[in-house]
């Protein structure tokens with residue numbers, strides 16, 4: 001268990017031998033060239049915080065830790081096995097306990113901790129998206145980029161020939177799966193949830209619904225607000241207790257923390273919960289997935305950091321996409337690098353977030369032929385990359401891998417006519 005406090009910082013960082021192999025994997029170091037914005041530099045700062053060599057109130061310490069994306073791209077690059085993400089979370093918790101949260105972060109996190117606040121606000125945002133105004137205003141400025149992020153949550157346009165929803169056959173009697181619905185995914189990406197439910201059913205899973213679940217707490221944990229993260233985690237553990245064989249997640253950022261609930265709460269029910277969590281692509285890949293197509297899309301896959309680095313899931317999303325016959329699929333060069341989204345980072349550190357995104361957009365622009373879809377399985381990445389594509393006028397859209405598999409199934413008769421769905 002991560003004990004928190006100085007030991008919680010020092011233990012995971014202890015193997016660091018300052019070799020610097022992680023530096024070329026760090027997007028913020030590559031953007032600023034400042035050693036203090038590198039994993040190695042931040043480890044020195046965090047160790048100093050833990051041993052009393054630097055005060056929690058030190059402005060430079062806070063600045064360089066705030067500028068860390070928490071993407072964990074440094075972890076696979078490290079030959080010594082430094083658990084950087086754990087050390088960072090403990091250090092941020094120490095800083096928040098000493099200084100409190102910055103005002104903007106406090107406001108955003110309190111909204112996500114309160115369903116009666118985030119649900120109407122995000123539902124209102126979805127209505128605003130439907131007016132087409134956010135898409136029309138999308139651009140590179142602070143407000144216009146936010147408009148682009150909202151516009152990028154819209155479903156991918158689909159063929160008008162496609163029938164609506166539901167599996168043709170009776171629901172299967174396979175392993176039961178409960179979908180983790182979360183907050184942003186549930187309100188701005190319900191079409192991805194629909195696609196996840198349908199594709200799971202089409203691959204033999206029995207999908208069950210779980211009430212009284214809520215935000216996973218990842219935004220809070222990454223910001224250092226561990227108390228709120230624990231409160232939210234407890235609510236989810238209770239809601240899912242004894243409810244399904246697996247808990248499917250279609251948001252990589254949520255999935256990474258849900259798989260870590262055992263560590264966060266340190267009790268048996270939370271460890272049981274964590275042991276049942278799978279990214280939706282892991283479940284689909286384990287079942288095949290059932291092929292369908294052809295679907296004429298030219299896709300580059302960009303791995304969410306919290307899927308590839310935090311969960312170690314790399315091949316499953318590619319297996320899901322390869323089940324679509326006729327797809328042209330490539331991995332984006334630099335797919336293992338963060339896009340600059342990182343939860344609320346893009347709101348709190350917009351300049352550096354844009355610098356990191358610029359590298360991602362260059363890779364997309366340089367891909368020949370130009371892709372029609374950038375596939376990535378995390379809401380933050382879908383919004384950040386989607387807004388970047390709009391601002392840079394690149395004629396591609398961001399989409400979740402299950403949206404594409406769902407469309408292939410829909411077009412090729414795996415589903416029958418059914419109920420209207422979220423659009």
Ligand code: SF4
Nearest residue numbers: 016017019020022078
């Ligand atoms: S974190 Fe790992 S790769 Fe980076 S300096 Fe330390 S030991 Fe080297």
Ligand code: SF4
Nearest residue numbers: 026068069071072074
């Ligand atoms: S988590 Fe990401 S931004 Fe932070 S030090 Fe590691 S690679 Fe750099």
